Amino acid sequence: xxxxxxxxxxxxYRRFHQxxxxxASILKEMIENARITPSPSNLQPLKFVLVNDxxxxxxxxxxxxxxxxxxxxxxxxxxxxxxxxxxxxxNRKISTHLEWxxxxxxxxxxxxxxxxxxxxxxxxxxxxxxxxxxxxxxxxLEIGCVITLGKPKEKIVLEEVxxxxxxxxxxxxxxxxxxxxxxxxxxxxxxxx
Ligand SMILES: Cc1cc2nc3c(=O)[nH]c(=O)nc-3n(C[C@H](O)[C@H](O)[C@H](O)COP(=O)(O)O)c2cc1C
Numbered sequence: 641x642x643x644x645x646x647x648x649x650x651x652x653y654r655r656f657h658q659x660x661x662x663x664a665s666i667l668k669e670m671i672e673n674a675r676i677t678p679s680p681s682n683l684q685p686l687k688f689v690l691v692n693d694x695x696x697x698x699x700x701x702x703x704x705x706x707x708x709x710x711x712x713x714x715x716x717x718x719x720x721x722x723x724x725x726x727x728x729x730x731n732r733k734i735s736t737h738l739e740w741x742x743x744x745x746x747x748x749x750x751x752x753x754x755x756x757x758x759x760x761x762x763x764x765x766x767x768x769x770x771x772x773x774x775x776x777x778x779x780x781l782e783i784g785c786v787i788t789l790g791k792p793k794e795k796i797v798l799e800e801v802x803x804x805x806x807x808x809x810x811x812x813x814x815x816x817x818x819x820x821x822x823x824x825x826x827x828x829x830x831x832x833x
Pocket of ligand 1: 650652654705708761785808
């Protein structure tokens, strides 16, 4: 897949074919790709927890908050839930610039998932204390976000932002719409020849 095609396909999917499992070797490949990306001062402060066990999936799910802009929806129903999770952890003793590492790793993991025919969504809005307890994560590691993963079961389309409204929405056919600012809006100036 060419990069633009991969980037277009790499949307935030929140509904999945729950019975389509993701092999541990594929989850490890996602981390292998994240492993070789840039990191400020090359500090590499991240660690990851990989989960594809249905029982642990079931325990993680209640601690996640889904699609804040879609008020009438509390997240995917049983049968449409993620079949795997990657919990991204950062060590602030190693780096005070974790956000760069989180962002680069997140995009790398999601692009790898997309390339393999899967998809996912970053969940930053989650109960970190409960997840720490459940997954027995050492106290020196903070939870950056939870990456939900699975075989996507929804249609998502991009559209241009109108009237500065960036809120994503769902239409009557259950298609998820994501407004993106136009290229013209992003480029402040060009000093080119
Ligand atoms: C760091 C980060 C945290 C996010 N946290 C959540 C979240 O808690 N819940 C959720 O449903 N989506 C979350 N998202 C997904 C965004 O809502 C999504 O990226 C945005 O709507 C744009 O859609 P797109 O990814 O398909 O372009 C998060 C995305 C990022 C990058």
